[in-house]
Every structure is written in C-alpha cells, then in structure tokens.
Amino acid sequence: xAKYTKGFSIGQSILISTFLxxxxxxxxxxxxxxxxxxxxxxxxxxxxxxxxxxQIILNYENxxxxxxxxxxxxxxxxxxxxxxxxxxxxKDIYIQAADLQQDIVSIVLVDIAGNExxxxxxxxxxxEDITQxxxxxxxxxxxxxxxxxxxxxxxxxxxSIEEVITITKLIDFYALGIKHSGVLVIDLNTYNLVKLxxxxxxxxxxxxIILNDDNSxxxxxxxxxxxxxxxxxxxxxxxxxxxxxxxxxDLSMYANVNTLKNTRWRIATFxxxxxxxxxxxxxIVFSGTIxxxxxxxxxxxxxxxxxxxxxxxxxxxxxxxEIQKGNxxxxxxxxxxxxIVVLASSFNSMIEExxxxxxxxxxxxxxKRKTEFIALQTQINPHFLYNTLDSIVxxxxxxxxxxxxxxxxxxxxxxxxxxxRGKNIILLSEELEHARNYLLIQQIRYNKKFTFDxxxxxxxxxxxxxxxxxxxxIENAIYHGINTEYNEGSIQIRAxxxxxxLYLEVEDDGYGITPEKIQELKAGFKDQSKAKSVGVRNVYxxxxxxxxxxxxxxxxxxLDVKTIIRLIIPxxxxx
Amino acid sequence: MKKMIFVLxxxxxxxxxxTKQTPVIPLIIYNEADPYMYEFAQYIIxxxxxxxxxxxxxxxNSQLIQNEFIEDAFKKNSKVVIINPVDRLGAYTIxxxxxxxxxxxxFMNREPLKEDLNLWEHAYYVGAxxxxxxxxxxxxxxxxxxxxxxxxxxxxxxxxxIQLIILKGEQGHQDAETRxxxxxxxxxxxxxxxxxLSIEICDWKTSLAYDIMNELIPRYQDQLELxxxxxxxxxxxxxxxMVEHEMFVDIDENGFIDHETDTWIPVVGIDGIADAVDLxxxxxxxxxxxxxxxxxxxxxxxxxxxxxxxxxxxxxxYEIIDxxxxxxxxxxxxxxxx
Numbered sequence: 067x068a069k070y071t072k073g074f075s076i077g078q079s080i081l082i083s084t085f086l087x088x089x090x091x092x093x094x095x096x097x098x099x100x101x102x103x104x105x106x107x108x109x110x111x112x113x114x115x116x117x118x119x120x121q122i123i124l125n126y127e128n129x130x131x132x133x134x135x136x137x138x139x140x141x142x143x144x145x146x147x148x149x150x151x152x153x154x155x156x157k158d159i160y161i162q163a164a165d166l167q168q169d170i171v172s173i174v175l176v177d178i179a180g181n182e183x184x185x186x187x188x189x190x191x192x193x194e195d196i197t198q199x200x201x202x203x204x205x206x207x208x209x210x211x212x213x214x215x216x217x218x219x220x221x222x223x224x225x226s227i228e229e230v231i232t233i234t235k236l237i238d239f240y241a242l243g244i245k246h247s248g249v250l251v252i253d254l255n256t257y258n259l260v261k262l263x264x265x266x267x268x269x270x271x272x273x274x275i276i277l278n279d280d281n282s283x284x285x286x287x288x289x290x291x292x293x294x295x296x297x298x299x300x301x302x303x304x305x306x307x308x309x310x311x312x313x314x315x316d317l318s319m320y321a322n323v324n325t326l327k328n329t330r331w332r333i334a335t336f337x338x339x340x341x342x343x344x345x346x347x348x349x350i351v352f353s354g355t356i357x358x359x360x361x362x363x364x365x366x367x368x369x370x371x372x373x374x375x376x377x378x379x380x381x382x383x384x385x386x387x388e389i390q391k392g393n394x395x396x397x398x399x400x401x402x403x404x405x406i407v408v409l410a411s412s413f414n415s416m417i418e419e420x421x422x423x424x425x426x427x428x429x430x431x432x433x434k435r436k437t438e439f440i441a442l443q444t445q446i447n448p449h450f451l452y453n454t455l456d457s458i459v460x461x462x463x464x465x466x467x468x469x470x471x472x473x474x475x476x477x478x479x480x481x482x483x484x485x486x487r488g489k490n491i492i493l494l495s496e497e498l499e500h501a502r503n504y505l506l507i508q509q510i511r512y513n514k515k516f517t518f519d520x521x522x523x524x525x526x527x528x529x530x531x532x533x534x535x536x537x538x539x540i541e542n543a544i545y546h547g548i549n550t551e552y553n554e555g556s557i558q559i560r561a562x563x564x565x566x567x568l569y570l571e572v573e574d575d576g577y578g579i580t581p582e583k584i585q586e587l588k589a590g591f592k593d594q595s596k597a598k599s600v601g602v603r604n605v606y607x608x609x610x611x612x613x614x615x616x617x618x619x620x621x622x623x624x625l626d627v628k629t630i631i632r633l634i635i636p637x638x639x640x641x
Numbered sequence: 642m643k644k645m646i647f648v649l650x651x652x653x654x655x656x657x658x659x660t661k662q663t664p665v666i667p668l669i670i671y672n673e674a675d676p677y678m679y680e681f682a683q684y685i686i687x688x689x690x691x692x693x694x695x696x697x698x699x700x701x702n703s704q705l706i707q708n709e710f711i712e713d714a715f716k717k718n719s720k721v722v723i724i725n726p727v728d729r730l731g732a733y734t735i736x737x738x739x740x741x742x743x744x745x746x747x748f749m750n751r752e753p754l755k756e757d758l759n760l761w762e763h764a765y766y767v768g769a770x771x772x773x774x775x776x777x778x779x780x781x782x783x784x785x786x787x788x789x790x791x792x793x794x795x796x797x798x799x800x801x802x803i804q805l806i807i808l809k810g811e812q813g814h815q816d817a818e819t820r821x822x823x824x825x826x827x828x829x830x831x832x833x834x835x836x837x838l839s840i841e842i843c844d845w846k847t848s849l850a851y852d853i854m855n856e857l858i859p860r861y862q863d864q865l866e867l868x869x870x871x872x873x874x875x876x877x878x879x880x881x882x883m884v885e886h887e888m889f890v891d892i893d894e895n896g897f898i899d900h901e902t903d904t905w906i907p908v909v910g911i912d913g914i915a916d917a918v919d920l921x922x923x924x925x926x927x928x929x930x931x932x933x934x935x936x937x938x939x940x941x942x943x944x945x946x947x948x949x950x951x952x953x954x955x956x957x958x959y960e961i962i963d964x965x966x967x968x969x970x971x972x973x974x975x976x977x978x979x
Contacts (some may be wrong), residue, residue, distance in 0.1 A: 120705050138812050142840065149837075208754065210815040211730060279733055306738040308712040325731035327704045332734055 077376035084368035092360055096353045103349055111320055111339050116309060118266060119322035119335040122274060125262045127327050133170075133233060134212060134328055136163050137252055140173060141237045144184075144250075148240025153184075160186040171230055171253040174222055175239060178206070178247050183239060189223040196222070205234035205249045214329045216282050220253055230255055231284070256285065263287040269338025271317055275299055279330035302334035311339070318343040378406040382413065394421040435611055450504075450541075457511040473510050476503040484534065490612075491638075494561060494568070495527040501536040501559060508544055516548045516555035523562045530638040531568070532612050538601030539572045539631050547576030547629055563637060570633040578625035587621065602631075609635065664693045666945060667714040671727040671751065672702040675845060676874060677912045677932070678725060678750065684938030685723065690946060695723070704728040711735055714744075720949045721745045723941060726753065729815065733757040736764050745948045747941055752815060758965050763948070767941045767967045771816040774911045774930045774971045775823035781909055781928040781973055782828060782867065789832035795907060797866055802834040805867040806857060808875040810845045817842075820871045820911060838864060843875045850878030858886045868908040873917035873929050876910030880925050883908075889925060898924030913974050921976050928975035936969045 074082065140163055147156045160173045164186040175183040180196030196202055199221065204213035213234045220226035230253040239248045263274045264287065273288035275296075281303045283294040291298050301312050302323050309322040314336060323334040378400045385398045394417060400410035454477055461470045483492070483500035498520060505518045540557065548555030558573040579587070591606040609617040618634040668686070673679050682697045689695040700707035704727040714722045715738060722739070724746055726732045732753035737760060739746045745763035752771070758764050782803075787793035790801050798804075807825075810817030821840065828835055838861045843850040850870070858865075865888075870876035883889055883906060890904035891897065898905050905924070910917055913931035920926035943957040944967065959967045 116709070123705055134812065138842065145840075210818050211754075306741055307708055307734045308715070308738070324708055325704055325728065325734045327728040328730060330730050330733050 075376060076379055077372035080372035080375065081365075081368050084364060084371075088364040088368075089361065092357055096357050100349065100353055104346065107342050107346060111311075111342050112309060115320035115322055115335070115337045115339070118268070118337055119309070119324055119333075122262070122266050122335055123324050123326060123333055125265070126333060129258050129262060130326060130328050132167070133252070133254065136167060136170065137212060137233065137235060137250060139163065140250060140252075141235070144175065144237060144239045148238075148245075149243075151240070151243060153239075153241065156184050157186070160184050169255050169258045171220065171228055171255050172222065172251075174251045174253075175237075175248050176202075176251060177239075178249070183241075183248055187223070189226070191222060192224050194221070201232040201234045201251065202249055205236045205251075209236040211235070212328060214278075214284075214331060216278050216284050217256060222251055222253065228253075228255060231259070259285050260287070268335060270340070271315065271336075272319065272338040273298065273336050275302060275334050275336075276326075277302055277332045277334065279332075284331060298334065298336055301336075302332065305334070307332070312336070374402055375406075378402040378410070382406075382410060385413075389417065394424065438611065453511065454507055457507070461510070469510050473507055476506040476510075479503045480507065490533060491530045492533040493527070494522075494529040494531050494570075497531050497533055497536055498522060498527070498559070498561065500534070501540055504537045504540060505557070508541075512544070512548075514554075516544065516557060518557040518559065521558060521560045526561050526563050526568055526637070528639055529568050531570075531635060532608055535605050535608065535633060536570060536572065538605050539633070542602050542631070543572050543574040543576070543629070546579075547574030566637060567634050568637045570635070571630055573628055573630045575628045578627060578629050579621065579623040580625065581623075584621050584623065591619070605633070609633065662694075663691070664720060664949070665717075666693050666695045666721055666723065666949070667710065667719055668695050668697040668723040669700060669707055669710045669714070669725065670697055671700050671707065671725045673697070673699040674702075676916060677872065677914045677934070680914060681725075681750065681934040681938060684935050685941055688938050688942045690942070692946075693720075693949060695942075700727050702727055704731045707731075708735075711738070715739070715742045718742075719744060721747060721945050723747045723749060723945065725750045729753050733760075736761045739764065747944055747948075749937065749941060755965075762964075765944060765954075765961075765965055765967070767937055767944065767969070769932055769937070769971050770968050771819040772823045774816075774932065775820040776827055777930045777971050777973050778820070778869065778909055778911055779824045779827035779831070781930070781975060782824075782869070782907075783831060783833065785907055785909075785927065786833070786867075789834070795866060798864070802836050803828075803867050804836045804838055804861070804864045805869055806838050806854075806861065806865060806879075807840045808850050808853075808868065808870040808879060809840055809842045810871040810875070812842050812844075814845075817845075817871050824869055836864075843878070845872050845874055847874045847878035847881075850875035851882050852878075854879045854882035855885070858882060858888070862886060862888065865906060868906065870908065870910045873910035873912040873914045873926070876908050876926055876929070877916055877920060880908055880920065884925075896923065900924065900927075911971075913972075918974070921974065924976065928973065931972040931974045933969050933972060937967075940967045940969055 140160065143159050144156060147153060147159070160175075164170045164173045171187075172189075173184075173186040174191070175185075176191075176196055177183050180202065182191050185191065201213060201215045204215070215232040215234075217229055217231050220228045220230040220232075222232075233252040233254065235250050236247060237250045238245050240246070259276070263285070266274075268274070271288070273286065273291070275286040275288075275291055275298050276284040277294065277299065278284050281294055281299075283291070283296075283299055286292070286296070286298070288298070290296065293299070294303070297314050298321075301314070301321055305321060305323045307323050307325065309320060312319050312321045318339050319336045320339050321334060321336050323332050325331070326333050381400060382398065385396070388396060397414050397417075398410050400406055454473065458470055458473055458477075461473065480500060480503040483496055483503070502520065509516065509518070536559065540559070543557050544555075547557070556575050558571070560569070560571040560573070562569050587602065591603050606619050609619060613635050616636045618632075620632040620634070621629070622632065623629040666689070668682060670678050670682050673682065686695045686697060698710040700710060707724075707727045708731070711722065711724065722744060724732075724735065726735070726748060729751050732748065732751075736746065736753065736757050740761040746761070746765070748758075748764070748766045748768075750768055752766050752768055753764075758766060786795055786803060792799075792801055792803070796803065807821055809821050825835065825837070839857055841850075841853045841857070843853055854868075868876065868879050868883075870879060880889065888904065888906050889898055892903050893899070897903075903924070907927040908925070909927055910929040911932065913929045913933075917926055917929050921929065940957075940959040943959060944954060944961075946952075947954045947957050955961055959969070961967055
C-alpha cells in the first residue's frame with residue numbers, strides 16, 4: 067500500500083485508504099446481497115410460477131382426459147353394440163353421455179359421407195355438406211388422434227348459436243354387421259374452459275390464454291385479448307414453450323407456456339409478479355440508500371480523523387519551515403493525539419536547546435570578532451612609530467628643534483587618539499584630527515614634498531566611525547601616490563553625507579593604479595595570501611567586521627591624474 | 642497488493658473452473674417405470690462413445706415434467722436432445738421450440754405426427770414400424786392356431802372362432818392403435834374368425850392389465866382362448882391374473898408350463914423385454930415380438946454422434962428414410978419346441 071501513497075499527505079492517505087476499504091466492502095456486501103436476493107427471488111418466482119402453471123395445466127389435462135374418456139367410452143360402445151347389432155340402444159348411450167357431462171353440448175356420429183348415424187340431440191343436422199367442415203377434414207386426415215377445433219359457433223346443427231369447441235375422431239362403427247368408418251363429433255361448450263381459468267389466482271391482470279397449433283387463439287381469460295395478435299398471444303407464440311419474465315401493460319409478469327396433453331394446444335399463463343419486482347426495486351433503493359449514507363458517514367468521519375491527525379502534523383511542519391528560515395523564538399503549542407503532543411513538546415525542547423546553542427555560538431563569534439578587531443587595530447602602529455622615531459632622531463641630530471617639537475606633539479596627539487581610552491568608535495572629528503597629525507608627521511618626514519587639504523562638511527564631523535580607518539589609506543596615498551623626486555604631491559581628504567551614508571574620500575594625484583592592480587588589491591582584501599597592502603586590507607576587513615554589507619570600499623583611479631579611495635559607511639551620530 | 646490479486650484470481654479460478662467435462666446429451670424418457678423403456682435407455686447410455694455422456698431424465702409419464710427437462714436441455718444448448726415423448730401431440734410444440742433454438746432432436750419409441758416432424762429439418766425419429774410388430778404378432782398366432790376354419794385343439798369350444806381379449810396400450814398412442822388394428826386386420830384377412838370378448842386400455846402397464854384381467858376373468862374364463870397384448874408388460878400382468886385364477890396350472894410342478902400336458906392359455910406380447918423372455922422360457926408367455934431396442938439404441942447413438950460431429954448422417958450404418966426416419970425391424974420370439 068505504502069508504495070502507492072508516495073506523494074500523498076497523511077490526511078489524503080488516511081482518507082483514500084479508508085474510502086477504498088469502505089467502498090470495496092460496501093460494494094461487495096451490497097452487490098452480493100442484491101445478487102443473492104435477486105437470484106433467490108428469481109428462483110422463487112420461476113418455480114412458483116411454474117408450479118401454478120403446472121397446476122393449471124393439470125386441471126385442464128384432467129378436463130381433457132374426462133372428455134377423451136367419454137369419447138373412448140362412446141367409441142368402445144359404438145363398436146361393441148355395433149358388433150352385437152344393438153345400434154338402436156346406442157342413441158341412449160350417446161344421450162346419457164351428453165347429459166352426464168355438463169359441458170358436452172352434443173355427441174354425433176356421422177358416416178364417411180357426412181350423413182347422420184347417431185345424434186344425441188333432437189335437433190336436425192345442418193343441410194350443409196358436413197364433409198366440407200374443417201373438423202371433419204381434420205378427423206379423416208389423421209385417424210389416430212383426437213382433433214380439437216378452435217372455438218366457433220356450433221355448425222353441425224341448423225340455427226345453433228352456441229359457442230363450441232368441436233372434438234372429432236375417426237372411429238369404426240357397424241351397421242348390419244358391416245364395419246364402416248365414421249367421424250365421432252363431440253361439441254363442448256366453453257363453460258369448463260372458462261371455469262378452470264378462473265379458479266386459479268394469477269394476481270392482478272394475471273391471465274391464461276390457450277393457443278391452437280396454428281397459433282390461433284382458443285381462449286383468453288382476459289377480455290383485452292380477443293385475437294392472436296394481442297400482446298400476450300404474441301409473447302406466447304414467441305416463447306413456444308417454457309417460461310420467462312415479460313412485461314405486459316407495464317406490469318411485470320412471468321409467462322409460462324406449456325403443452326396440453328392429448329391436444330395440440332398450448333396453455334400460456336401470465337402471473338403477476340409486480341409485487342416481487344416492487345420488492346426488488348425497493349431493495350435496490352434500500353441498498354442504494356444504505357450505500358450512500360454509509361459512504362457519506364465514512365467520508366465525514368475519515369475526513370475528521372485525518373484532519374485531527376494531519377493538522378497538528380501540518381502545524382509542526384509549518385513550524386519547522388519557519389525554523390528553517392531562522393526563526394527560533396516561537397514555541398509550538400499543539401493539541402490532539404498524545405503522540406503528537408509529545409512530539410511537539412520534544413520538538414519545543416529541541417528548538418530551545420538549538421537556540422541556546424546558537425546564542426552561545428553567537429556570543430562566542432562576537433567575542434572572536436572583537437578579539438580579531440582589536441588585533442587588527444593594534445597591527446597598525448609599530449613600524450610607523452619606528453619610522454617617526456627615526457625621523458625625530460634625524461631631526462635632532464640636525465638640530466631642527468622646531469620640527470622636533472612639532473613632530474613630537476603630533477605624535478603625542480596621534481597616539482592619544484590611537485589609544486582613545488580603548489574605545490573603538492570615535493567621532494569623525496577625532497579621526498580627522500588623527501589623520502591630520504599623521505599627515506603632519508609625514509610631511510616633516512618627507513620634507514614637505516606634499517601638501518594636504520581637508521574638505522569636511524560640518525554636519526558629519528559629529529558622526530561616529532570606527533577609529534583608524536583614514537590613516538592607513540593616507541599612508542597608502544603617501545607611499546604609492548606621491549612622486550617625491552620631481553614635484554610636490556597633493557592629498558585631498560573629504561568627508562560628506564550622501565544618500566544618508568557617510569562618504570570618506572582620500573584623493574592623491576600620483577601615478578594612479580591600473581585596473582589590473584585594482585583587481586589584485588581587491589582580491590588581496592579577501593585572501594590574505596594575495597595581499598599587497600597590509601594597511602588597506604586591514605581597513606577593509608575592519609569595515610566588513612563592523613559594518614558588514616552596509617559599508618563599501620571603492621577605488622577609483624585615472625593613471626597619472628589621480629586616485630580616489632572612497633569609504634562609504636552608515637551614518638552614526640552621537641545622540 | 643499483487644499477492645492479494647493473485648489470491649483473488651486463484652479463488653475465482655478454483656470456484657468457477659471445474660475441469661472441462663465431456664458434453665452431456667440429454668435422453669428424456671417418458672417413464673422409467675416402464676421396464677421396456679428403462680432397458681432401452683440403458684442400451685443408449687451404454688453405447689454412447691467416450692466423447693460424450695448420455696444422461697437420462699425420467700419424465701414420470703408427465704408431459705409437464707418432460708417439458709421442463711426439454712426447456713432445460715435447450716437452455717443448456719445441448720448439441721442434440723433425444724426425446725421419448727410422453728404425449729406425441731406435445732411433440733409438435735417441442736419441434737417448434739427446437740427449430741427456434743436450432744437444436745437437433747431425435748425422437749424415439751413414440752412417433753410424432755409426420756407433419757410435425759417435417760416442421761424441423763433436424764428432427765428425426767428412430768423406431769420400429771408399429772404395423773410390422775402386429776404383423777409378426779399375427780403370424781405367431783396363426784402358426785399357433787393352425788389353419789383357419791379348421792383350428793387345432795386351442796380352439797377349446799371347437800367353433801372355429803378364436804375368442805380373445807385384446808390389451809391395448811395408452812389411448813392416443815399410435816402404436817396401441819396400429820398394433821390393435823393391424824393384428825385384427827391381419828388375422829381376419831387370413832381368414833381367421835375372431836370374437837373379441839373385450840378390448841381393454843391398460844396404458845402399457847402390468848398393474849393395470851392385472852387389475853383389469855382380474856375383473857374380466859370371471860366373465861370370460863370359460864370362453865377365453867387367446868390374449869393379445871400390445872406389449873409384454875401388460876401380457877405379464879394378464880398372466881399374473883390368470884395364474885391366480887388357475888388358468889395356468891403347472892400340473893407336474895416342474896416349474897415349467899408344458900403346452901402338451903399342463904393347463905395354459907396362449908398370451909402373445911410385443912417388445913421382448915427381459916421378464917417376458919423369462920416367462921417364455923418357463924412356458925407362461927407363448928411368444929412375443931422382439932422390439933430390437935438394442936439395435937435402435939445403436940442407431941440413435943450413431944445418428945447422435947454424426948450430428949454432434951457435424952458429419953453426414955447418411956454415412957451411418959442405418960438407412961435414413963425421407964431424411965427423418967430410421968426403421969429397425971422387429972423379430973418373432975417364441976420358445977423353440979424340442
């Protein structure tokens with residue numbers, strides 16, 4: 067399962083798997099139940115319908131049997147009495163037989179030419195040619211069987227209006243000891259046919275139809291079926307024999323067609339199974355409703371559960387992302403499952419730990435930077451001091467007392483500012499003073515081979531700056547920017563405010579620096595092994611350490627014209 | 642997951658996948674209580690080749706039950722259905738249905754109407770010509786009674802007229818009608834004078850024949866010279882009744898009715914079932930006409946096999962008349978006098 071949930075959230079996984087499990091089991095149960103119910107009811111409907119159909123057929127069979135028994139009896143007596151030459155008594159047998167059975171209208175024996183031999187009734191036979199009658203033709207066409215006609219108006223007598231079914235059979239009879247063939251004609255009324263159809267309950271609109279072998283309608287118990295083109299008759303013709311579910315007049319029926327023994331008739335029963343169908347439909351609706359309700363509940367519950375589980379986890383996740391961004395100061399407060407709460411509190415204490423660790427590291431880092439900073443600051447002084455002291459010695463030997471005094475005063479001021487009671491940050495005015503003292507010392511040392519000029523905006527003098535940032539730049543300008551052999555150099559120092567930043571510029575008019583050289587210089591700022599100028603690199607590093615990205619160090623140069631080194635730092639004024 | 646699917650597939654396979662069985666050909670018998678038909682069915686089942694199995698169904702003499710069997714057989718799309726109809730008129734509907742389902746059917750023992758059989762190209766009938774059995778039956782009787790108008794001692798009252806009872810099969814069964822008519826006709830045509838004491842319909846059944854004979858014997862005991870039965874089963878019933886009324890007496894008690902010395906009445910049957918053959922051997926039943934059910938069974942199986950395999954049905958070992966009929970002749974069966 068896990069394989070397929072890759073890429074899903076916990077909530078989705080829970081939702082999907084619950085959903086799948088529930089929908090599968092629901093489907094299996096509902097469909098299985100429905101199919102089971104369906105096949106059971108279908109089986110019951112089929113077997114019940116078939117039983118009812120059988121019962122009906124048996125009733126009709128018994129009826130037909132009784133008619134055939136009568137016919138057999140007549141046939142036997144006809145031969146028996148004929149042989150014994152008692153034909154005059156035969157008429158009584160015919161009359162009795164006709165009277166005995168309520169539905170026998172008449173029993174007549176005609177000879178092969180269609181003339182009356184024996185007649186159970188007092189009515190006269192029709193004048194029409196009996197040999198032209200369908201039932202007569204049927205009888206002589208096949209001697210072995212009884213022939214059952216379709217219902218018709220009785221046509222063996224004059225003026226009869228009775229609706230009858232004619233049963234005929236070719237039999238032997240004796241006249242004066244000679245054997246003849248004759249046709250036994252028994253007319254039945256439809257009384258029993260109708261009675262039998264009505265004795266069985268086939269449900270609302272359930273009905274029976276009887277078809278002859280040519281598919282003509284012999285009888286239909288429902289009044290709507292008057293000929294063999296009615297719906298039921300067509301269905302019965304189509305089925306031929308057997309049973310199936312059909313729909314008649316929008317009612318579900320089970321149609322069953324069976325043969326009727328000793329006749330060529332087929333009886334079709336149509337049994338109303340609407341009730342079963344309705345039950346089936348309501349079963350579908352019921353199952354469907356249960357299905358939908360259960361599914362909805364499942365979705366609801368699993369959504370809630372998955373939310374309950376996933377939302378604290380999600381909070382935790384968001385919180386972690388927050389921490390990834392560096393925010394260590396929010397505590398997470400979670401409610402929900404035990405595990406999650408424990409997880410959250412462990413997480414909190416872990417974050418606490420990390421934060422403390424980070425704070426410690428931060429403090430240590432600061433300390434380290436401070437130490438580094440001081441170390442850098444202290445790097446500046448020694449050789450300048452040696453050089454200056456050498457100059458003083460030189461000046462004294464040449465008895466240049468005035469210059470000695472000037473230099474010693476400047477040096478004293480220089481160191482006072484340098485030390486500035488251990489402060490790292492001093493006023494720009496002090497820094498400028500420091501630069502001036504330095505320039506004064508150097509001017510004497512270099513025998514006034516250069517001039518210098520300060521151009522300072524009044525409003526920036528009270529700005530605070532990291533100390534000793536101008537002196538190394540100026541030192542660089544003196545050493546590399548002034549051609550001491552030929553002409554006097556000039557050094558311009560400027561300080562001004564621009565774009566809310568403090569700009570400090572040192573400009574000389576020396577040889578200038580080639581762009582390649584500038585690149586090398588800048589590389590040297592970052593990598594000590596490539597460093598050319600210790601002092602300038604020192605300034606750059608201190609600016610970076612103290613001001614970070616807010617400071618900038620720009621070198622501009624035009625060869626043989628001028629070089630400007632520009633320091634840009636944030637304005638920090640004394641409050 | 643894969644394993645689960647595998648298990649499911651296996652389960653479905655096991656549940657649904659029974660081993661492939663040989664095709665089943667239904668043989669729907671009108672009534673297995675009829676010993677002749679029971680024997681006949683066994684011949685057919687035994688002769689079926691290994692490529693298919695014949696399974697018999699007992700319609701219990703009910704066309705309704707038979708209709709259900711037939712409906713089932715058609716629903717299962719059997720390649721051919723062998724039917725011994727309960728009601729020969731019902732065959733019409735069965736043929737119509739078989740035609741609509743395009744299933745070949747072979748009828749046996751009870752011949753459907755020719756017009757019905759002609760409705761469906763693949764409807765066949767295997768049987769014996771009913772008339773022929775009656776001709777043979779009449780020959781047995783003629784041999785037994787001697788020359789007409791000069792009958793031998795079996796004409797007990799010496800009136801040169803044979804006083805007889807006819808036991809008829811089921812009403813409406815064409816064999817019953819034909820056998821009865823033809824045997825009388827043949828005897829009369831050959832100049833024998835007959836006095837039919839009674840024609841009784843006993844529905845092919847031993848028990849019914851026994852009951853009816855029990856009623857008739859008191860009336861006709863002294864007159865009766867011959868019993869003609871449409872089949873052996875009824876003949877056996879008649880003999881049982883006559884033994885009770887001492888019309889058969891084994892005087893020397895040797896378990897054999899000697900036609901010279903013991904008391905007996907000639908009874909002639911048709912079919913040649915095993916019980917009848919036994920009774921002939923013990924002298925009770927005079928003779929029968931062997932309905933060669935074994936050969937018929939063979940013909941049915943050959944025809945069915947040809948149909949199933951789609952072979953030309955005219956290549957089988959039996960001649961097919963009118964593309965419909967296979968006729969297997971009857972044989973006389975009497976005890977050879979030593």
